[in-house]
Amino acid sequence: MRKLSWFNTLTLTLGFAFLYIPMLILILYSFNAGKLVTVWSGFSFKWYGELFQNEAFLSAAWVTLKVAVISSTFATILGTMAAYVMVRAGRFRGRTLFSGMIYAPLVMPEVITGLSLLLLFIAIGLDRGVLTIVLAHTTFSMCYVSVVVSSRLVTFDQSLEEAALDLGCTGFEAFRLVTLPIILPAVISGWLLAFTLSLDDLVIASFTSGPSSTTLPIKIFSAVRLGVTPEINALSTIMIGLVTIGVIGASLTTKRAIAKKQKDEREAI
Amino acid sequence: MSDAAKALEPVFEPWKDPSQKPLIRFENVTKRFGDFTAIDDLTINIYEKEFFALLGPSGCGKTTMMRMLGGFETPTEGSITIDGQDMSAVPPNKRAVNMMFQSYALFPHLSVADNIAFGLKRDKLPADQIAARVEEMLSLVQLNKFASRKPHQISGGQRQRVALARSLAKAPKLLLLDEPLGALDKKLRQDTQFELMDIQETTGTTFVIVTHDQEEAMTVASRIAVMDHGKIVQVDTPAKIYEEPGNIYVADFIGDVNLIKGKVVKSGNDHASISWAEGQQDLTGIAHDEIPHGTEATLAIRPEKVTISTDRPEGVTNALSGTVLDIAYLGNMSTYVIEAANGTLIKAQAANTRRISRRAITWEQQVWLSFTDTAGVVLTS
Numbered sequence: 001m002r003k004l005s006w007f008n009t010l011t012l013t014l015g016f017a018f019l020y021i022p023m024l025i026l027i028l029y030s031f032n033a034g035k036l037v038t039v040w041s042g043f044s045f046k047w048y049g050e051l052f053q054n055e056a057f058l059s060a061a062w063v064t065l066k067v068a069v070i071s072s073t074f075a076t077i078l079g080t081m082a083a084y085v086m087v088r089a090g091r092f093r094g095r096t097l098f099s100g101m102i103y104a105p106l107v108m109p110e111v112i113t114g115l116s117l118l119l120l121f122i123a124i125g126l127d128r129g130v131l132t133i134v135l136a137h138t139t140f141s142m143c144y145v146s147v148v149v150s151s152r153l154v155t156f157d158q159s160l161e162e163a164a165l166d167l168g169c170t171g172f173e174a175f176r177l178v179t180l181p182i183i184l185p186a187v188i189s190g191w192l193l194a195f196t197l198s199l200d201d202l203v204i205a206s207f208t209s210g211p212s213s214t215t216l217p218i219k220i221f222s223a224v225r226l227g228v229t230p231e232i233n234a235l236s237t238i239m240i241g242l243v244t245i246g247v248i249g250a251s252l253t254t255k256r257a258i259a260k261k262q263k264d265e266r267e268a269i
Numbered sequence: 270m271s272d273a274a275k276a277l278e279p280v281f282e283p284w285k286d287p288s289q290k291p292l293i294r295f296e297n298v299t300k301r302f303g304d305f306t307a308i309d310d311l312t313i314n315i316y317e318k319e320f321f322a323l324l325g326p327s328g329c330g331k332t333t334m335m336r337m338l339g340g341f342e343t344p345t346e347g348s349i350t351i352d353g354q355d356m357s358a359v360p361p362n363k364r365a366v367n368m369m370f371q372s373y374a375l376f377p378h379l380s381v382a383d384n385i386a387f388g389l390k391r392d393k394l395p396a397d398q399i400a401a402r403v404e405e406m407l408s409l410v411q412l413n414k415f416a417s418r419k420p421h422q423i424s425g426g427q428r429q430r431v432a433l434a435r436s437l438a439k440a441p442k443l444l445l446l447d448e449p450l451g452a453l454d455k456k457l458r459q460d461t462q463f464e465l466m467d468i469q470e471t472t473g474t475t476f477v478i479v480t481h482d483q484e485e486a487m488t489v490a491s492r493i494a495v496m497d498h499g500k501i502v503q504v505d506t507p508a509k510i511y512e513e514p515g516n517i518y519v520a521d522f523i524g525d526v527n528l529i530k531g532k533v534v535k536s537g538n539d540h541a542s543i544s545w546a547e548g549q550q551d552l553t554g555i556a557h558d559e560i561p562h563g564t565e566a567t568l569a570i571r572p573e574k575v576t577i578s579t580d581r582p583e584g585v586t587n588a589l590s591g592t593v594l595d596i597a598y599l600g601n602m603s604t605y606v607i608e609a610a611n612g613t614l615i616k617a618q619a620a621n622t623r624r625i626s627r628r629a630i631t632w633e634q635q636v637w638l639s640f641t642d643t644a645g646v647v648l649t650s
Contacts, residue, residue, distance in 0.1 A: 157372060157374065159370045159372050160376060162341055162361070162370070163368070163370055163374035163376075164376075164387070165340075165341075165360070165361040166339060166340075166361050166367055166368050167362075167367065167387050167391060167435070167439070168362045168388050168391030168392060168439070169362055170362060173391070178376055181378045182376075182378055261421060264419070264421055264422045265421050267422065
């Protein structure tokens with residue numbers, strides 16, 4: 001391995017420090033025995049215990065999870081359909097406008113998305129609750145899914161679908177039996193992306209949630225305004241842990257699949 | 270050949286028999302993509318059990334023709350019938366036609382056996398019938414050992430055979446092959462050509478193959494359609510296409526050819542003579558139709574039909590002299606480039622029956638070229 005110059009070492013250290021020191025401090029103080037979040041007074045799991053006694057946090061966590069699973073599933077279905085049509089339809093009048101409109105929510109300020117959804121729900125008289133958060137999250141995360149899936153679809157060999165049709169499939173069967181299994185990794189990563197987006201969304205959720213349906217980010221945000229407790233540190237540490245495990249797990253599976261494929265190909269020759 | 274032998278093996282020429290009904294009929298088919306005309310008012314019949322080749326340079330419309338047979342494109346004008354049925358409203362999954370794709374289009378997530386079984390499962394056949402048919406197909410292409418492998422776990426030549434087995438599994442009336450051997454190396458391609466012919470004969474399926482490789486078309490096909498700019502320029506057996514090309518385009522596209530330009534001075538009796546250079550003897554070749562005197566015409570003659578000699582040959586119809594400009598040694602034969610009158614370059618090929626050091630002809634030497642009056646054809650277009 002090449003030895004890094006002092007300049008590169010310094011840049012690397014500063015960069016990683018900038019990224020991770022806040023999180024490290026947060027994790028560290030979740031194990032603090034005292035009540036203050038800035039003064040260290042011994043190691044303890046006390047706050048984790050307290051956290052699991054806190055009904056409000058647990059119910060917020062449950063709402064968040066429910067919303068994330070349902071909305072990311074809908075977003076994946078809609079986003080995949082949108083991507084499929086945009087890639088397959090080829091050239092038609094207004095194509096640029098349509099594809100632009102699919103991707104516009106990516107750059108739309110969240111406050112505006114949240115506000116417009118709120119106004120819509122009021123206009124149609126829909127009471128705010130879990131349903132409205134699910135609808136809102138589906139709306140803004142489906143374009144992310146669409147981006148991920150369409151980037152896979154453009155490299156998809158269209159003759160595979162034609163072969164399926166040629167062998168007797170209907171259009172839908174060709175999609176279900178050939179296209180979907182092949183683009184499945186992209187669809188899954190689209191789902192994961194939508195899931196994490198929903199999990200940590202604060203702005204849109206606070207516009208569309210009702211009194212009975214507080215999500216975890218909203219709960220944390222409002223709790224912090226009354227003062228940070230090590231309980232929140234503990235909660236955040238658990239979330240960081242879960243996300244880290246998820247990301248590492250996903251990248252390991254992909255890596256292993258690629259390695260296996262390469263090995264198989266070498267053996268074939 | 271004796272009459273008995275002829276009776277045993279009738280020559281396969283359904284296109285010459287007016288009582289035969291064609292399997293595929295293109296009638297005045299035109300296909301346009303926007304302003305571009307891919308197929309231009311094309312009419313052709315293809316018969317059952319034929320191995321029919323569509324040959325032409327890229328962009329000549331051969332792939333479009335095949336895709337229309339598969340149902341992936343619909344004609345802008347005209348009609349296509351398969352087995353008497355009009356195909357314009359029939360989608361690909363309802364046609365008794367299967368296609369072998371240029372990229373093979375094997376389903377990467379399915380094993381070799383599942384790829385072959387794919388079409389059979391769509392027909393909702395019972396499991397034991399599917400298994401038996403898959404086994405039969407695997408034996409046909411000699412891949413039984415690889416049944417459980419995935420497509421990326423086998424070699425390119427094996428993938429090609431899986432694609433063939435998959436497209437044959439449903440026993441289609443018509444099999445379309447889109448540049449099936451393009452991705453294979455030369456040696457493997459030649460072996461596979463013979464394998465393809467065997468399989469075509471065993472299964473009795475009608476094959477339509479698209480290729481830009483004239484050698485491949487000559488090897489496998491019962492008839493070749495030479496295409497150019499959306500039109501069929503000539504349809505004939507490989508031998509006819511090679512020996513008696515209908516026009517200069519075909520003569521030039523298939524194999525190596527000498528084109529000698531001149532004016533017709535004599536015509537009739539299946540022959541025509543042209544005067545091609547002042548003070549030179551007229552050259553005679555085949556011309557089935559009578560050509561008016563004075564018409565501009567071209568004598569097309571294959572290099573291997575031109576005999577090269579150091580002395581003036583006796584008793585031949587066509588003879589001319591020139592100097593050797595170039596010699597290309599190809600091992601089994603040599604190609605000589607001779608500069609004749611008017612600076613016309615003529616190629617002659619001769620088998621190297623003697624060792625190269627004993628060769629009688631060398632550069633800058635004055636030589637004679639000769640050929641019979643049936644060796645070349647006189648073409649007017």
